[in-house]
Amino acid sequence: MRAQFVLSEIGVGLRRNLTMTFAVIVSVALSLALAGGSLLLRTQVESMKGYWYDKVQVSIFLCNKNDAETDPNCTKGAVTDQQKKEILADLKKQPVVETVHHESSQQAYKRYKEQFADSPLASSLTPDQMQESFRVKLKDPERYEVISSLFEGRPGVQEVQDQRALLENLFNLLNGLTWVAVAVMVFMLVVAMLLIVNTVRVSAFSRRRETGIMRLVGASSFYIQMPFIMEAAFAGLIGALVASVMLLVGRYFLIDGGVGLAEKMQLIDFIGWQEVVSVLPLVLAVGVLMPAVAAFFTLRKYLRV
Amino acid sequence: MIRFDNVSKTYPKQNRPALRDVTLEIEKGEFVFLVGSSGSGKSTFLRLLLREERTDTGSVHVLGKDLNRLSNWKVPQMRRQLGTVFQDFRLLPNKTVSENVAFALEVIGKPRATIRKVVPEVLDLVGLAGKEDRMPGELSGGEQQRVAIARAFVNRPMLLIADEPTGNLDPTTSVGIMKLLDRINRTGTTVVMATHDQQIVDQMRKRVIELDKGRLVRDQSRGVYGYQH
Numbered sequence: 001m002r003a004q005f006v007l008s009e010i011g012v013g014l015r016r017n018l019t020m021t022f023a024v025i026v027s028v029a030l031s032l033a034l035a036g037g038s039l040l041l042r043t044q045v046e047s048m049k050g051y052w053y054d055k056v057q058v059s060i061f062l063c064n065k066n067d068a069e070t071d072p073n074c075t076k077g078a079v080t081d082q083q084k085k086e087i088l089a090d091l092k093k094q095p096v097v098e099t100v101h102h103e104s105s106q107q108a109y110k111r112y113k114e115q116f117a118d119s120p121l122a123s124s125l126t127p128d129q130m131q132e133s134f135r136v137k138l139k140d141p142e143r144y145e146v147i148s149s150l151f152e153g154r155p156g157v158q159e160v161q162d163q164r165a166l167l168e169n170l171f172n173l174l175n176g177l178t179w180v181a182v183a184v185m186v187f188m189l190v191v192a193m194l195l196i197v198n199t200v201r202v203s204a205f206s207r208r209r210e211t212g213i214m215r216l217v218g219a220s221s222f223y224i225q226m227p228f229i230m231e232a233a234f235a236g237l238i239g240a241l242v243a244s245v246m247l248l249v250g251r252y253f254l255i256d257g258g259v260g261l262a263e264k265m266q267l268i269d270f271i272g273w274q275e276v277v278s279v280l281p282l283v284l285a286v287g288v289l290m291p292a293v294a295a296f297f298t299l300r301k302y303l304r305v
Numbered sequence: 306m307i308r309f310d311n312v313s314k315t316y317p318k319q320n321r322p323a324l325r326d327v328t329l330e331i332e333k334g335e336f337v338f339l340v341g342s343s344g345s346g347k348s349t350f351l352r353l354l355l356r357e358e359r360t361d362t363g364s365v366h367v368l369g370k371d372l373n374r375l376s377n378w379k380v381p382q383m384r385r386q387l388g389t390v391f392q393d394f395r396l397l398p399n400k401t402v403s404e405n406v407a408f409a410l411e412v413i414g415k416p417r418a419t420i421r422k423v424v425p426e427v428l429d430l431v432g433l434a435g436k437e438d439r440m441p442g443e444l445s446g447g448e449q450q451r452v453a454i455a456r457a458f459v460n461r462p463m464l465l466i467a468d469e470p471t472g473n474l475d476p477t478t479s480v481g482i483m484k485l486l487d488r489i490n491r492t493g494t495t496v497v498m499a500t501h502d503q504q505i506v507d508q509m510r511k512r513v514i515e516l517d518k519g520r521l522v523r524d525q526s527r528g529v530y531g532y533q534h
Contacts, residue, residue: 005411210408213395216355217460218385219412221378 009227010234013203020199021235024291027195028239031188032287033246036279038181040247044271045174049167051269053141056163060087060134060151063158064105067131071158079132079156087151091136096146098137105130131158189290192239196232196291200298203228211303225299232295233288240287244280251276306464306495307331307354312363314349323349325519326363331497333463336490338506339499340530341516347499350516351468354497355387356380368463385413388457388465388494392472394449396441402452403428403437409456423459431455431485447478451485458489465489467498471505479505503530 014021062084063074084102091100103111108130136147144162152160204211214224255262255270262270308330315322324346331337339347352358353365356372365372368386375383396405403424410420428437431451441449450470457465467486471479483505490496500506506513506529513528514521523531 209395210397213397213408214412215381216384216389216395217409217413217456218381218383218387220381223412223414 006226006230010230013207013227013231014234016206017199017203020195020202021231024192024195024199024232024235025239025242027188027192028236028287028291029242029246031185031192032240032243032283033250034181034185034188035286036243036247036283037250038178038185039279039282040251040271040275041174041178041181043275045171045178047269047271048174049171052167053164056141056167058136058138058144058147059161059163060091060136060147061158061161062087062132062134063156064129064131066129067158073153073158074156076155083154083156084132087134087154087156090150091134091147094146094150096138096140096143098139101135101137103133103135105132108133193290193294196235196294197298199235200228200232200295201302203231204299204303225296225303228299228303229292229295232291236287236289236291237284240284243283243287247276247279247283248273306333306335306368307497308364308366309353310364310366312353312360312365314353314358314361322361322519324353324360324516327516327519327521328363329514329521329524331495333495334490334493336487336496336509336511337498338509338511338513338528338530339497339516340501340506340513344518345516346519347516348468349519351466351497351499354464354466355384355389381413385460386463388454388460388462390450390453390457390465390467390470392469394441394446394453394473396449396452396456398441401438401440402433402444405441405452406456406459409459413460427455427459430458430488432481445478446474447481450474450482454482454485454489458494462494464495464497467496469500469502470498471500471502476504483509506530 062079063071063077065078067074067078088100088102091097106127109125109127112125112130138144138147141164144164148160148162151157211224251271251273253259309327312324312327313322314324327346327350339350341347349358353360353372354367356365356367356375359373368383370383372383397408400408406424406427407420410423425434425437428434431454433448433451433455436444436448441452444452450473454470465486470486471482474482479502486496486498487509510527510529512526513523513530515523515525515531
C-alpha cells in the first residue's frame with residue numbers, strides 16, 4: 001500500500017515536471033561524469049608516475065671534445081680519464097645511488113641510431129660527436145638534487161640532467177587538467193543543486209493542496225516528504241547512470257577504440273576496466289544521495305509540516 | 306477534551322494580539338459554536354487546536370495533551386484524532402469521491418482492506434451512497450462539503466473542527482450539513498464550529514462562545530448568535 005502510493009506520487013511528480021527533471025538529470029550526469037573522469041585521470045597519472053619514476057635515471061653528460069667552444073662548462077676540452085675515474089668513484093660513494101652505468105660515445109651512437117633510425121640526422125652523425133655519460137639510477141628518484149649539486153659544474157661534466165624533470169612537466173599538465181575538471185565539476189554540481197532545489201520547490205508548490213490535506217489528516221512528515229525526496233533521488237539516479245555510461249564509453253573511446261591511445265602510446269600502462277568500474281559505486285551513491293539531501297533541506301524550508 | 310488556560314497569542318509584526326487571555330473548557334461530546342466578527346480570533350483559536358500555531362503565553366490542552374509540550378514529530382499522531390472541515394471543502398479535484406476519502410487513510414498508512422471497508426460506510430453515513438465514483442466538480446456545494454465531512458470523520462475522530470462549513474452554501478443546504486454535524490455529534494464526537502451564520506446558531510441552541518478582538522466576551526450554553534451582529 002505505502003510503496004505503491006509513494007511510487008505513484010513519484011511518477012505523477014516527475015511527469016508534471018518533465019523539463020525540470022530533464023535538466024536535473026543532465027546536470028547531475030555531466031557533473032558526475034566530470035567527477036569520475038578526474039578521479040580516473042588522477043589514478044592514471046599516479047600509475048604512470050609509479051611506472052616511469054622507476055625507470056628514470058639521472059644522466060651526467062661528460063664533455064666532448066667538440067663542446068670546448070660551444071659550452072661554457074667544457075672550456076678545458078674533453079673529459080679526461082682521470083676525471084671520469086673520480087666521478088665514478090664519487091658516485092659510488094653516494095648512498096642514494098643504486099647503480100651507475102657508463103655509456104661511451106660509441107654506445108650512445110648505437111642507441112641513437114636505433115631510436116631514431118628514420119631521422120635524416122642519424123646518418124650524418126659520427127660516434128665521436130656523441131656524448132659520453134654516466135647513467136645513474138637512484139634509490140629514491142626524488143633526491144635528484146644530491147647528485148646535481150655534487151656534480152654540476154665539476155671539471156669534465158657538461159650537464160647533469162634529471163629525466164624526471166622532463167616527465168614532471170607532463171604530469172603537471174595532467175594534474176592541471178584534473179584540477180580544471182574538478183573546478184568544472186564543482187560548478188556543475190552547484191548548478192545541479194540549484195536545479196534540484198528549484199524543481200523540488202515547484203513540485204511542492206504544485207502539490208500544496210495534497211500536502212495540505214496530508215498535514216491535516218495527520219500524515220507523518222516522513223510520509224509527506226518522501227515522494228519529493230524520492231523524486232529527486234530518482235532523477236539523480238538516472239543522471240548517475242548516464243554518467244556511468246559516459247565514463248565506460250569514454251574509456252573505451254579514448255583507449256581502445258576511436259582515439260585508440262593504447263595502440264598509439266604503447267609505453268603507457270593505461271587504466272583498465274576495473275579502475276573505471278571501481279569509481280562507479282561512488283558516482284551512483286553521490287548521484288542518489290546529493291539530490292535527496294538537497295531535496296530534504298529544500299522541503300524543510302518550503303513545505304511546512 | 307479541550308482546555309485553554311490564559312491563552313494569549315500575537316502574530317509577528319502585529320501590535321494587536323489575536324487572542325488575549327482566553328480561558329475556557331470544552332467537555333467531551335459537546336457541540337460548540339465559535340462566533341465573532343472577522344478578526345475576532347476565531348481562526349487563531351482553531352489553529353491553536355490543530356497546533357498549526359503555538360501560544361505565546363498560557364497553555365492549550367487537547368485530548369489530554371499539552372500542545373505546547375508536544376514535540377513536532379508527535380503532532381501528526383495528534384491530528385489523526387481530529388477531523389477538520391473548511392469553508393472551501395479542500396477536496397482533490399482529480400480524485401473521485403471515494404478516492405478523496407480513501408486518500409486520508411492511505412497517507413496515514415491504513416491497510417487497504419480497512420480502507421475498502423470503512424470508506425463506503427462513511428459515505429453512506431453522510432448520505433453520498435451511490436456517488437462514490439463522481440468527481441468533486443460534478444457535485445453540488447453541499448455534496449462536496451459532505452465529502453469533506455466524510456473525510457474528516459472516516460477516522461472516527463474524538464474532535465471535529467469545522468471552520469465556517471456552511472459559509473459557501475445556501476440556507477437549505479446548510480441545514481442539511483448542520484443535521485449531519487449534529488448526527489456526528491450524537492455519536493459522541495465533540496464538535497467545535499466557527500460560523501457567521503446567525504440563523505443556524507439561533508436554531509440549534511447549542512453552547513456559544515463569542516470572541517471579540519481576541520477576548521472571550523460570552524460563553525453561553527444553549528445560546529444564540531447575538532444581537533449586535
